[in-house]
Amino acid sequence: MFFHLLRKSIRRRWSRIVLALLAVVMGASVASALITVALDINEKMGREFRAYGANILLIPENSTLPLEIGGVDYSVKKEKYLDERELYKIKTVFWRHNILGYVPYLSGMAEVGGTKTVLTGTYFDEGVEVPALGRAWFGDRRVEEAGATFTTGAKRVFPWWKVEGRWPAPGEALVGASVAERMGLGIGTVFKASYQGKEEYFATAGILTTGGGEEGQVFVHLGEAQRLFGRDDGVDKVLVSALTTPERGEVDPKRLSPEEYEVWYCTPYISSITLQLEEALPGAEARPIRQVAENEGRLLLKFEGMLFLITSVALAASALGVMAAMTTSIFERQREVGLMKALGADEGQIYQLFFAEAGAVGLAGGAIGAFLGLLLAGAIGSRVFGTPVGTSPLALGVTLALSTLVAFLGCLSPVRRAAKVEPALVMRGD
Amino acid sequence: MELIRAENLSKWYDERVCALKTVNLSVEGGEWISVMGPSGSGKTTLLNLVGCLDTPTSGTLRVCDVDITSLDQGGRARFRRENIGLVFQQFHLVPHLTALENVMLAQYFHSIEDECEATKALECVGLGDRLHHLPGHLSGGEQQRVCIVRALINDPKIVLADEPTGNLDRENEENVLEIFRGLHRLGKTVLVVTHNPEIGELGDRVVEMAHGEVVGCRGQKLYIPREF
Numbered sequence: 175m176f177f178h179l180l181r182k183s184i185r186r187r188w189s190r191i192v193l194a195l196l197a198v199v200m201g202a203s204v205a206s207a208l209i210t211v212a213l214d215i216n217e218k219m220g221r222e223f224r225a226y227g228a229n230i231l232l233i234p235e236n237s238t239l240p241l242e243i244g245g246v247d248y249s250v251k252k253e254k255y256l257d258e259r260e261l262y263k264i265k266t267v268f269w270r271h272n273i274l275g276y277v278p279y280l281s282g283m284a285e286v287g288g289t290k291t292v293l294t295g296t297y298f299d300e301g302v303e304v305p306a307l308g309r310a311w312f313g314d315r316r317v318e319e320a321g322a323t324f325t326t327g328a329k330r331v332f333p334w335w336k337v338e339g340r341w342p343a344p345g346e347a348l349v350g351a352s353v354a355e356r357m358g359l360g361i362g363t364v365f366k367a368s369y370q371g372k373e374e375y376f377a378t379a380g381i382l383t384t385g386g387g388e389e390g391q392v393f394v395h396l397g398e399a400q401r402l403f404g405r406d407d408g409v410d411k412v413l414v415s416a417l418t419t420p421e422r423g424e425v426d427p428k429r430l431s432p433e434e435y436e437v438w439y440c441t442p443y444i445s446s447i448t449l450q451l452e453e454a455l456p457g458a459e460a461r462p463i464r465q466v467a468e469n470e471g472r473l474l475l476k477f478e479g480m481l482f483l484i485t486s487v488a489l490a491a492s493a494l495g496v497m498a499a500m501t502t503s504i505f506e507r508q509r510e511v512g513l514m515k516a517l518g519a520d521e522g523q524i525y526q527l528f529f530a531e532a533g534a535v536g537l538a539g540g541a542i543g544a545f546l547g548l549l550l551a552g553a554i555g556s557r558v559f560g561t562p563v564g565t566s567p568l569a570l571g572v573t574l575a576l577s578t579l580v581a582f583l584g585c586l587s588p589v590r591r592a593a594k595v596e597p598a599l600v601m602r603g604d
Numbered sequence: 605m606e607l608i609r610a611e612n613l614s615k616w617y618d619e620r621v622c623a624l625k626t627v628n629l630s631v632e633g634g635e636w637i638s639v640m641g642p643s644g645s646g647k648t649t650l651l652n653l654v655g656c657l658d659t660p661t662s663g664t665l666r667v668c669d670v671d672i673t674s675l676d677q678g679g680r681a682r683f684r685r686e687n688i689g690l691v692f693q694q695f696h697l698v699p700h701l702t703a704l705e706n707v708m709l710a711q712y713f714h715s716i717e718d719e720c721e722a723t724k725a726l727e728c729v730g731l732g733d734r735l736h737h738l739p740g741h742l743s744g745g746e747q748q749r750v751c752i753v754r755a756l757i758n759d760p761k762i763v764l765a766d767e768p769t770g771n772l773d774r775e776n777e778e779n780v781l782e783i784f785r786g787l788h789r790l791g792k793t794v795l796v797v798t799h800n801p802e803i804g805e806l807g808d809r810v811v812e813m814a815h816g817e818v819v820g821c822r823g824q825k826l827y828i829p830r831e832f
């Protein structure tokens with residue numbers, strides 16, 4: 175009888191139910207889209223952030239953090255260097271697929287055209303051979319990762335570098351805009367760089383504009399700088415660009431329980447990736463570039479907060495829509511409710527009947543809304559991030575639960591009023 | 605056995621409108637009481653109070669040996685479905701449910717639906733061929749018979765009827781009254797509110813009301829409070 179009553183009630187008040195359903199569908203589709211985007215936002219935004227540079231600094235252990243003013247290194251440090259031949263290991267850590275690029279540096283104060291200038295050897299767009307990795311387990315699948323060439327360098331990690339001319343080939347240099355202006359270097363100009371009696375000749379391939387300290391430097395291929403400075407395979411710092419998840423508060427891994435440590439290690443936090451880099455490169459010290467990491471984290475949290483706010487507003491509007499439709503529907507059924515109570519129905523049975531109706535509206539509206547939300551999320555992903563957003567069963571479940579809750583909340587007030595209807599009204603015929 | 609006992613029962617609306625003042629009444633099990641009086645005399649209010657559809661402002665009311673003035677809303681609902689059968693002048697059938705479903709609705713709120721029992725009950729009042737008709741497709745007399753079957757399906761101790769033949773023609777009125785006579789013969793306690801003196805005379809007693817008070821009682825028993 176209960177389901178019979180429910181079915182007939184829905185069929186009889188179809189227009190009201192459709193209004194309530196539309197309200198739920200609209201709220202649920204916005205919620206579903208934003209929840210789907212929110213679940214994927216860390217990865218998507220992380221990739222966007224990586225367009226703004228590196229977030230981890232690798233330096234030789236026990237060397238001081240370099241102090242640069244106007245591109246000049248004033249820090250006091252021991253003569254320690256990282257080995258360029260070992261740098262491929264950056265791409266072998268647990269979160270290797272989150273390492274989007276790295277740029278090694280070897281800097282020194284060379285004499286360029288008779289003036290002391292910072293000359294930096296680096297990768298512009300270099301292919302690095304990463305050997306085959308051992309067997310790895312992904313769930314119940316055994317995967318053997320083949321060796322590959324990983325292309326990295328300033329061109330990829332610093333996409334905002336503006337190069338007038340072209341990126342340098344071997345024997346060529348990228349000259350910072352202020353250096354070029356000061357020394358009158360133009361594209362194609364050949365200049366001499368000397369350091370402690372050694373000399374190298376470079377042709378100016380491009381003029382570099384970054385808006386930062388790089389404009390006061392001359393960039394050449396890493397091997398050529400190593401030759402000039404007499405540091406075979408030496409690198410004094412590496413900037414790493416890694417895809418990370420914002421950390422909520424600082425974590426000391428030494429204080430974590432084994433289970434917590436495993437979760438932490440297997441989450442792409444900047445702190446866990448820096449630890450993995452240090453494990454891969456003994457003798458290296460990895461430091462997160464705090465300002466970048468914190469700003470990214472703050473921005474992500476703000477973005478998530480905004481998504482939460484929009485979702486809440488959409489759901490509240492949806493609940494109001496349901497309330498309006500259900501209030502009208504229940505008002506029309508006051509006599510029926512009074513009659514049910516006169517026949518012996520208690521408040522619980524009245525609540526049960528109307529909440530079942532609201533639940534049906536919530537589930538149906540939630541299912542339709544979740545589907546529309548996935549389409550909307552796909553459109554947001556494609557337009558904003560350039561790639562579609564992945565579907566998530568979690569988003570579907572949360573949307574269904576939220577839309578049902580919204581339908582319940584929307585009809586709570588009218589149902590409470592209906593349940594209080596005095597059955598005597600029916601007898602009086604009011 | 606005394607089934608209904610009202611002592612100094614009163615009902616006020618908004619502390620200004622007095623619908624019932626100081627009503628004293630006693631009804632024995634198996635009695636047919638006709639409640640008569642002009643409009644606004646308090647007949648329906650009295651019926652509502654006995655049927656637990658409303659609560660009195662003051663006084664005590666014991667029905668089936670239960671002080672129903674002390675019951676909360678849930679308790680009144682439970683009491684109503686266990687002990688009271690209601691027959692309305694306007695029938696008050698659920699318009700989108702068939703005759704059979706309307707009867708089964710009362711079973712559902714009481715305990716559990718029994719289609720077989722509901723079908724038999726409707727056949728007993730000559731509605732065997734109208735089981736699956738919506739109320740809108742039934743005549744007034746047929747609707748009232750459905751209403752009576754719905755009131756009786758849970759075997760209540762007391763049947764309360766408010767102008768049960770008010771909307772019926774002579775033939776249907778006779779059919780409905782025949783059902784009530786049958787109920788009376790079976791020993792059911794019946795309280796019928798009516799304007800019609802002919803129907804009123806069918807009762808064991810006629811309680812006459814005016815201005816919210818019992819002003820007369822023809823028949824054998826009018827309950828007199830102990831202090832009188």
